[in-house]
Amino acid sequence: MISVFRKDGLPLVHNVEWGSGSWRRARGLIGAASLSTDHGLVLVPCRAIHTWFMRFSLDIIFFSHEGRVVRMAARVKPFRMVWGGWLAWGVMEMQSGWFPWAHLKEGDQLIFKSKEGKSC
Template structure:
């Protein structure tokens, strides 16, 4: 599995179990069907600027990225049956709700995928 690293914050590992959704089907399914997420788990949805939590059973934290993987927007604890979007974003990373803390990840931070 890949790691998500915040290079703006001393190369802090934000997620050590990063799944990547690149195909149309993987992007469409996203986290649907999951009952929860483990600590350190996240989903990176490429070519995406909006998300929904329809049919989901838990809230998520959503991080919108530009094409250089710089954080454009952060939406915390997006509850089931909600939508969020960030025009101009290139991809989205989804975490279990309550995972993203300001001291670990803020707008303007530069992220990198490694591992």
């Protein structure tokens, strides 16, 4: 598990799974009953996601290799596809409705840290 912060140090979420294997990226959150507000999933590398067979909506943040937010998609419903663009290197999937609380916008910098405080 990792934590995600804004560049200004504001903690965004502390219980995020880092998924970099091909199987984890393909499966994503399929089969999950829900996602709590303090949990998320980061998939790398990843330029596009699908929500096929999902049971709930998601807020999606695509980010560059440097952690810069390049695209955001709010309240993505099940059975949709979302393309992050050529600049996207990874994606963070959060519970639908998370965006207003996080105060993020395209261009913001995300910092990913392990529980030991090391940058990911």
